[in-house]
Amino acid sequence: MATKTLIEAIREAMDEELENDPRVFITGEDVGPRGGVFRATMGLIEKHGPERVVDSPLAELSIIAIGIGAAMADLRPICEIQFADFIHPAMNQIMNEAAKMYYRSNGTWTVPMTIRAPYGGGISGGLYHSQSLEALFAHCPGLKIVIPSTPYDAKGLLKSAIRDPNPVLFFEAKKGYRAIKGEVPDGDYTVPIGPVNVRRAGDDVTIYAYGMMAHYAVEAANMVAEQDGIAAEVVDVRTILPVDREGILESFKKTGKALIIYEDNLTMGYGAEVAAILSDEGFEYMDGPIRRLAGPDVPSVPYSHPVQEAFMPSPKKIADAIREIAEY
Amino acid sequence: MADQSVDLQANAASEQARPSDSLSPEILLEMYWYMLLSRRLDERAWILHRQGRIPFHISGMGHEACQVAAAFAINRGVDYVHPYYRDLAMCLAVGMSAEEFMLGLFGKAEDPSSGGRQMPSHFSHRKLNILSMSSPVATQVPQAAGLAFGIKYRIAQQLQDPEDETQPRLALTSLGEGSTSQGEWHEGMNWAGVHKLPFICLVENNIYAISVPMHQQMAVPNVADRAAGYGVEGIVVDGNDILASYDAMVRARDRAYSGEGPTLVEAKTYRPVPHSSDDDDRSYRSRDEVEEWKRKDPIARFQQYLLDRGILDQNKIDEYEARAKQMVNQSQSYADEAPYPEIAPSLDPSSVYAPVDK
Known part of the structure; x- marks a missing residue:
């Protein structure tokens, strides 16, 4: 391949x-x-x-x-x-x-x-x-x-x-x-629209992410595994709509802890829906606060380099958030 | 008040042999019938609303001539039609039944437009290639350009034989003059011009966009004046004259079928009733103005034409009126008694997606 x-x-x-x-x-x-x-x-x-x-x-x-x-x-x-x-x-x-x-x-x-x-x-x-x-x-x-x-x-x-x-x-x-x-692979194959994909398995914390942030999440998960011995599972959401409720819940049943990453603005973002699903349908599995790490609620990403970097979630910021939740 | 008079000298089509000259008495009577049926259905809808039996009606009254003319110029039930909410007469002439209109008024499950999901007169009919429209105006125009683009593409890719009359060979869309202020109209016209599409835009200019008069919509006397800016041919026609409207539409159709490109037909007409059942037009126009336009009623005018030529007589008029009344009554009863949509599937989130072929 x-x-x-x-x-x-x-x-x-x-x-x-x-x-x-x-x-x-x-x-x-x-x-x-x-x-x-x-x-x-x-x-x-x-x-x-x-x-x-x-x-x-x-x-x-x-x-x-x-x-x-x-x-x-x-x-x-x-x-x-x-x-x-x-x-x-x-x-x-x-x-x-x-x-x-x-x-x-x-x-x-x-x-x-x-x-x-x-x-x-x-x-x-x-x-x-x-x-x-x-x-x-x-x-x-x-x-x-x-x-x-x-x-x-x-x-x-x-x-x-x-x-x-x-x-x-x-x-x-x-x-x-x-x-x-x-x-x-060369040639024809399809991946179905809908189901989430577990990019990395782990029992301690579930990280939900997609797109660029799924890569950062995997990087962060590897970081905390190596440095802290925390086993984070990375769920690559892939399809935002329609929502794969079962797929989202599945990993949480195992870990009871969730961190949702997105570079969109925090408020009313995708993470709110994931958090609602987990707290509603996964309440009995919950073992800590459901956290979101996302872009701040400013219109978009500012141009100036240091401000841009501060806006964006990064593997380091994600790793820090994982540690916090894992400790809970 | 905007001047709706049309300079016939400017209408090149009127100088030559008119396509409408060759319409047989049978066809002329069929055109008359659709105008009449549309009017009687429309009147009944107003009554049903005033009786509190339906929640809403939006009328096509006064526009019947240009609408029926447009339908009769194209390959009805085959060519794409992406209409707007005043196009009752057009949709009837394309093949929608009186019952189907009434089912929409009552919001019943069998309504072919939307199964009672949309407000009345938001026409759609898959079997007749009438596309589904929404309420925000002019949204249908760039989509109709997309349909026309699709036709041109299908022919170029040999997915469709250009001579096959069972396939759509043009896309007709329509809207009011006020709606041409929307960016959607401009962007649709631009695509139609750039790609020389088999596309007809019928502007039913009734002077008012709800209450706002034409001169506050645009700085030119005719919508059709703007056509040149898109490389589209523009024709202005008296929209209350069904035969003149037909001639203009035939020219537009011939241009579309022969690959000459898109045409904008602006039919000057008038809406003698309020915008919708929720409007009161007394706040924005005089009764004298409305009365003056009622004297130019397109159905009365065509009726007189047919009487003058011996194609119609009083007996036949009575016969048509009786038939229309019966059809209106029957379709109303049918729709009134028809079942409402089932609630569970209507509110099932999975019903918003077409199933994926496995």
Whole structure:
């Protein structure tokens, strides 16, 4: 099996789906000859042609709306939003239209579209190239939200997203595009949207994380194992919506202690839902406070380097939080 | 009051042979029938609301001519139609039944638009390729451009034979003039122009967006004036003249089918009733104005045209009226007695997702 980066795995998934299904096409800003500003679509226009890899006008709302219409015309659009931060003009089309279409038409119209968007901080992107927006969308039934952490999952989950009959938001940890490497099989396989994945086993504390933070969590878990002898289990959430309640509860039943990591703002974030599930359905297993480690409640990640670093959760901060909970 | 008069000299189509000249008496009567049925259903909906039997009605009254014209110009029930909430006459002409409209009014399970989930007149009909619309305005326009993009793509990728009349070959969307202030409209028009899509945008300009008049929506006298800015052909037509509207729509259709690109048809019309059952239009326009427009009623006008040509006579009018009344009564009874949606599946969170093929 070859070792590939996160972005290579993503590109490979799109390339293979373009190859396998003539209904699949890509649109977005600079996805054509430029190959995307992060190069996710590099080489795809040369291979599959300008009718299938389509540079869009510089207008995010229309990228999504064209995708919705094309999906209802039985195509399988992959819509790239250049940075998740730029998705807001399309909010109405995503939340009021794509997400509600199946329900509002009583199951007669479906929107099989994938929206890819790089997210997350730590790359000197400032307020508008760093945002994590999963919680905003996670309050919207009808969407599926996927945030892979490993290249293996990225390829398999993106294929599942493209084939899914529902609109799927696929957030990609841009900081990890080239930094994250892993084994990725050549050829076709899928990873199902929904179930969480235990990245690292342990009995003392459960860490819930996804995307870039899943890597930091594994790093932190290794750190406390080595330095403190604490066995932390890392649950890679992978699918934000719909929520895998059983999967989330499973590990907690064993450890009774939970730390939820996300780089999105703390308040009303994904961690609140995980904490609610654990305290409601896992109360009898609880053996300490359920903690969240997340971005502070400021609008986004500031540009200035020391402020950025202070904003972001890090393996060290996570390790400290694990120690605190483990002691409890 | 905005000037809704249309300069016929400016209408190139009117100078040449008009497509409407070749409509047979049977077709003309069918068009008349849909206008009449729509009006009588609409009137009944207002009554049902005033009786407290339905919670809401939003009307298409006064717009029947351009709507029926639009439907008759396209391949009804096959071409994509992404309408808005005033398009009762259009949807009936495309193939939706009186019962189906009534089921929506009463919020019943069999309502094909949404199974009683959406407010009435939020039309959708999968079998007729009528797309599902929401309440925020103009959202359907860029989606319709997406449908048209889909058609062009399918043909280019040989997923669809361009001559196959069982497949959609254009996307028709419609909205009011006020809704063209939305960014969604602009972005949809832009895509349609950039990609030369088989796309028709019908603007049913009734001068008012609820209460706000046209001149506070835009600084140009015609919505169609903006079409050029997108590389789209713009046509202004008297929307209360069904035959002129038909001619404009046929031109738009021919352009779409032949790959010439998108067309914006602006049909100048009027809404002689309040915006919805919750509106009171006395606060924003004079009774004189409304009365003046009632004298230009599109159904009365078309009826006179048909009478003048001996296509219609009083006996036939009475016959049509009796048939419409019976249909309205029957569809109302049917919908009134039909079951409501089951509560558990309607509120089941899993019902928001289409099942994934294993």
